[in-house]
Amino acid sequence: MINNSRILIVDDVIDNIRVAMNILKEDSYEFSFAQNGTEALRLIFDDTEPFDLILLDIMMPGFNGFEVCQKLKENIKTVEIPIIFLTAKTDVEAITKAFEVGGVDYISKPFHANELLARVKTHLELYHARNLLKKHNLYLKSKSKFEKQRLLSELEDSQKELIFILAELMEATSDETGKHIKRIAESSALMAKYHPTLNEGDVETLYHASPMHDIGKMTIPMEILHKPGLHSEEEFSIMKRHTSNAYELLSHSKRNLLKAAAIIAHEHHEKWNGKGYPRGLKGEEIHIYGRIVALVDVFDALTHKRHYKEAWETNDAVKYIIDHRETQFDPELVDIFETHLDEFIAIAKSK
Known part of the structure; x- marks a missing residue:
């Protein structure tokens, strides 16, 4: 599931997009890219298959990264897509605003390959785990009391496994x-x-x-x-x-x-x-x-x-x-x- 995840990279500098794709390609993700905020929003809202993660630059022509993130968080179809800001801005004000508008992480350029790989994997794990829990919740509603108890026990074990994975990543x-x-x-x-x-x-x-x-x-x-x-x-x-x-x-x-x-x-x-x-x-x-x-x-x-x-x-x-x-x-x-x-x-x- 993680290896087939769809990632959108948004940056106005094509070389930055290539660097990120070259680092992440070893994990067999599916990539799309955009070079400005307007193009990114069109890709996201026109695509029938949702993205699992967005790597988003801040300083771009047209809509900047903050504005793109805000628009995605205002839409029920895209509100839960994790957004990692990938930017050269390192001031406290920019980092603070990135989290305020709904970003889940913030990586400063130039970034380390291992850092990008680890953080992308972490947020994809979280995103897919949350989606899996939602599906299980819907499935549980149609089951008997005994079956619910068994499935809840399995879910509890899954939570423990997820926590162990995240702790290792930490x-x-x-x-x-x-x-x-x-x-x-x-x-x-x-x-x-x-x-x-x-x-x-x-x-x-x-x-x-x-x-x-x-x-x-x-x-x-x-x-x-x-x-x-x-x-x-x-x-x-x-x-x-x-x-x-x-x-x-x-x-x-x-x-x-x-x-x-x-x-x-x-x-x-x-x-x-x-x-x-x-x-x-x-x-x-x-x-x-x-x-x-x-x-x-x-x-x-x-x-x-x-x-x-x-x-x-x-x-x-x-x-x-x-x-x-x-x-x-x-x-x-x-x-x-x-x-x-x-x-x-x-x-x-x-x-």
């Missing part, structure tokens, strides 16, 4: 590793296990959904995501958008695991005292899933080396968590963390 485009993702899953489930208001269903949900906490990093330009030094104020503003970008990607699903993943991705950088991002939520305004992943993610990040820092000593990382009780972290979760500290440390030290 590893390829960020400094997250498979070990980090596994530790986050185990630590989140452990925290939920000891929380007095959560049940076994919450434990399982957190185990499968928490690995998606940073999936939005796939939408951040590589040069910002992998910058070795400190980010400028503008760069950090773009970096923070990985939370809301992920929510936009995942929140349209009605499936429990993807809905939970959307919440976690959106809220795991919020702080108990209201000084986090992206919305500045405070206390119990933050979903319990977001509060849990916020704590375990920081603890794991502190105790392991990243490209911008060395690993902290375990005792120093534990002290940081405790010292930020009622400021950064939910005090009840910090208490659980302290009470079962040996178990959390064992997960952090697991290979």
Whole structure:
């Protein structure tokens, strides 16, 4: 299904179209192209077979990329087609507007081949998965109660498989590793296990959904995501958008695991005292899933080396968590963390 996907490339420079097609041709996609917004809209609306993905430049004669995207999002037949902006504009204002008008991703020129391949594959996977879930929903309405339960179980397994695929793709485009993702899953489930208001269903949900906490990093330009030094104020503003970008990607699903993943991705950088991002939520305004992943993610990040820092000593990382009780972290979760500290440390030290 993915290999037969139809991709429209819109750019006023024919050489840019050729470069993108040459990079993507190894995955056997079907291509069409347009050199201005007017031509692109004609192709999209006149074609009887819809496109699965659009790579869209911003600066073009006639309709610019923003205007093309807005027109597609206003039409019920094209509103769900994923649009990746592929442009030389790298200012914060342009990136912000790209997501505001409905883009799902933003890749800066000149782009890396692996980056383009990974991001195109990711958004095609999401698009086809959403379409598959819709078809299953329609199919379920005509089935018996027993058959519905069986099919829903299969759908749940499909969600878990999709999350695993997306988490692997995330590893390829960020400094997250498979070990980090596994530790986050185990630590989140452990925290939920000891929380007095959560049940076994919450434990399982957190185990499968928490690995998606940073999936939005796939939408951040590589040069910002992998910058070795400190980010400028503008760069950090773009970096923070990985939370809301992920929510936009995942929140349209009605499936429990993807809905939970959307919440976690959106809220795991919020702080108990209201000084986090992206919305500045405070206390119990933050979903319990977001509060849990916020704590375990920081603890794991502190105790392991990243490209911008060395690993902290375990005792120093534990002290940081405790010292930020009622400021950064939910005090009840910090208490659980302290009470079962040996178990959390064992997960952090697991290979």
